[in-house]
Amino acid sequence: MQSKAPSVLISACLLGDAVRYDGRSKGVDHPAITMWINTHCLVKICPEVSGGLPVPRLPAEIISGGDPESVRSGRIVLHSAAGQHVSEPFLRGAQAALKLAKAHGVCLAVLKEGSPSCGSGYVYNGQFDGGQVSGQGISTTVLRDAGIPVFSEHALDEALVHWQRIASHTL
Numbered sequence: 001m002q003s004k005a006p007s008v009l010i011s012a013c014l015l016g017d018a019v020r021y022d023g024r025s026k027g028v029d030h031p032a033i034t035m036w037i038n039t040h041c042l043v044k045i046c047p048e049v050s051g052g053l054p055v056p057r058l059p060a061e062i063i064s065g066g067d068p069e070s071v072r073s074g075r076i077v078l079h080s081a082a083g084q085h086v087s088e089p090f091l092r093g094a095q096a097a098l099k100l101a102k103a104h105g106v107c108l109a110v111l112k113e114g115s116p117s118c119g120s121g122y123v124y125n126g127q128f129d130g131g132q133v134s135g136q137g138i139s140t141t142v143l144r145d146a147g148i149p150v151f152s153e154h155a156l157d158e159a160l161v162h163w164q165r166i167a168s169h170t171l
């Protein structure tokens with residue numbers, strides 16, 4: 001029996017799904033994506049939609065700026081227009097992402113940079129002024145805490161090298 005290629009969790013918006021807060025997508029074209037599509041190993045999720053948020057939705061930012069310890073601590077996401085805390089759907093979405101990742105035994109995740117759910121190197125600063133700070137989104141924190149490497153769409157070369165290393169041991 002032929003072994004299956006190791007699975008990769010990916011942000012749905014990076015595959016062209018119009019699930020972003022503004023009702024748009026952020027599709028990327030990269031040899032890694034082509035490779036993973038051809039080997040049927042992509043598992044896509046939009047954590048915010050899985051957490052129960054609609055499309056479109058108000059933009060949200062992490063008040064504390066995405067420091068992992070702050071992200072773990074609870075009420076950390078702000079609705080821009082209404083100023084409401086909206087942590088719960090983000091946390092639900094992160095748990096849905098983790099559950100899906102575990103169900104498919106993913107070897108890594110590629111998530112959209114800058115998002116309060118999916119960011120892996122930076123997020124917006126919680127002031128809704130366009131400022132960025134080093135940090136990571138809620139889903140990224142949950143996945144990394146579970147030992148799953150998370151790459152952004154800007155690090156697809158590195159993600160592909162990581163995937164190929166694991167695939168070479170399983171295929």
Ligand code: SF4
Nearest residue numbers: 011013020046112115
């Ligand atoms: Fe894309 Fe993640 Fe935002 Fe969903 S939550 S739109 S997958 S960046």
